[in-house]
Amino acid sequence: MKTDDLTGWRAFVAVAQYGNFAKASREVNTPVSILSKRVSKLEDQLGVRLFQRSTRVVTQTDEGKTLLPKVRAFLDELNEIENTFSEKKELTGVVRITSVSFVAHNLLIPIIKDFQKIHPKVKIELSLSEKFMNIIESNFDMAIRIQEPEDTELIYRKLAPNDLVFCASPKYLKLHKSIQTPDDLLRHNLLFLKIHESCKFIDTRKPLKKFSLEKTIDCDNGAFLTDMALNDCGILVRSIWDVEKHIQQGRLVQVLKKYPLETFGH
Secondary structure: OOOOOOHHHHHHHHHHHHOOHHHHHHHHOOOHHHHHHHHHHHHHHHOOOOEEEOOOOEEEOHHHHHHHHHHHHHHHHHHHHHHHHHOOOOOOEEEEEEEOHHHHHHHHHHHHHHHHHHOOOEEEEEEEOOOOOOOOOOOOOEEEOOOOOOOOOOOOOOOOOOOEEEEEOHHHHHHOOOOOOHHHHHHOOEEOOHHHOOOEEOOOOOEHHHHOOOOOOOOOOHHHHHHHHHOOOOEEEEEHHHHHHHHHOOOOEEEOOOOOEOOOOO
């Protein structure tokens, strides 16, 4: 008998429990004719008689009496398993996420806040890092990154464009020579991550590293470079997601708006 067809077993238990087909039919809300066909089909598949039938009485055979407690236990256990998941209304467990720091600070906080209101029993483990990690080997459920993954087996989606902008503090711009074109950058200290040095200006296709002759600091932490710019240390090249709030508050001023860099990470 096919293991995914339990209707015969359920009919067998119902008839055995209520003593006849008519009463079993009323209790399980199934027509007598269907119950009878299911039991007969089960008997044919097993090759044994489970009931002795007469016009008024239905009695179990020895084979039926032997099977009944085993089948009833199996069906009870199956019902218990199904109820365990059907009654589980709240999500529980752990979600492990790795994200670049500036995305987490600027985008994830309200998302996590709303998610935990809906699913308070879900624990979130968040790792903030600029470094690319293998999410399978590191046992992460999800990664938020600014570059396409090298592993073609991964499923990924673009969340938003990662536009790079030039900006500096008002004090720095007041004390240094004005910036009207990319060539003016040659006279300024540029603050950018090494991963951005090959990014090109859209109009000239010249890479950023061609304009960094005055660069005096290399750093692999974007948040630190942002703080450097806030402290009047140079022209910052950073994702709009990281500096937008500072620009809105007037702590940084965007420059070279007419000369955009290509979107980093595609």
